Amino acid sequence: MxxxxxxxxxxxxxxxxxxxxxxxxxxxxxxxxxxxxxxxxxxxxxxxxxxxxxxxxxxxxxxxxxxxxxxxxxxxxxxxxxxxxxxxxxxxxxxxxxxxxxxxxxxxxxxxxxxxxxxxxxxxxxxxxxxxxxxPNRVMNAVFQVMKNLGFRLKEAECKEAPYRIRKRLPFVQEFEFVPVRGEFHGKLDEVEIIFFAQGANVFELLIQVDRRARGLAGLFAEALDLDETFIRVTINEQHIQTLQTDLASLIRRYA
Missing domain, CATH: 2.60.40.640 (Immunoglobulin-like)
Known part of the structure; x- marks a missing residue:
């Protein structure tokens, strides 16, 4: 037995x-x-x-x-x-x-x-x-709230394989795709994508991709060649929360 x-x-x-x-x-x-x-x-x-x-x-x-x-x-x-x-x-x-x-x-x-x-x-x-x-922790929540305040809606969040040029210790990144539905960026941008890279407990490097809306023939050519996309890197922590809305708006406005 x-x-x-x-x-x-x-x-x-x-x-x-x-x-x-x-x-x-x-x-x-x-x-x-x-x-x-x-x-x-x-x-x-x-x-x-x-x-x-x-x-x-x-x-x-x-x-x-x-x-x-x-x-x-x-x-x-x-x-x-x-x-x-x-x-x-x-x-x-x-x-x-x-x-x-x-x-x-x-x-x-x-x-x-x-x-x-x-x-x-x-x-x-x-x-x-x-x-x-x-x-999300406090800093991530603050970014989400600011994007909402600026007139963006979270359209999609996806974990996808990371290109080697931005890959850290994991083979993937989580990408958040925001589209403007109101406010000053509505009609100017197609979308803004944000990836968070943790640097510490409440410290993140943000990789922001601003996708401008095509304007005219030159804009259509730029869009076809992906030349309408701009990548921005910025590091934020809890100390930036108070001015985060002003800072992010200014950053996105610069590349809109």
Missing amino acids: GLFNKLLASIGIGAAKVDTKLYESQLSLGERMIGIVEVTGGSIDQQIDDIYLSLCATYTKEVDDRKVTKHAIIEKWKIAQSFVIRAGEKKEFPFSFSLPLDTPITVGKARVWLHTGLDIKNAIDPMDEDYIRVQ
Whole structure:
């Protein structure tokens, strides 16, 4: 019977199970992600080599003129190694990690989740997945509010593969596309795209792309050649929040 149970456990029947419980499933960038991993023994004793947590996200990549969905690991942590879980036994492993500042926020099609895995030799590794809602921090919220105040509407937010010239540690960036629906930029610009690169807890480098609306024949040629797009880099922190609306308006106006 023991040998038969081992055989069943090796294909996942009667094997150990894992369940991750987060105290909060809605977090802001930089907040502590706190929880426990519960491991419950199956019908036999099993040797667990590692328990690891991986923070994952989806992004799109263009392949042969079509978009495909890819997965990326934002961060990975090992929380336990080399122990035996007895049949029917339950063990708990607490954890606490800061949510990385370059985690995409939950808007549009962006998906972020915590993947828990057990490493068991010669067996199917048990796993668990828990989705997380990621909220922007104070500086990001201030940028979103300013864009709204200036008459822009968030049209689309997408995690997409990053060109090598702007790529940081992750293979993707989260791009926010704003279109002017009222105010001084309505009719002057097609859109403004913003990418946030975290430099610290509340410090971001913004990569801003201003897409001017075509005006006349020369404008149409410029648009066809993508010459109507201007890229701007600017670093902001909490100290800039008070003057952010004036500063961003002046910046966009300069390239409109």
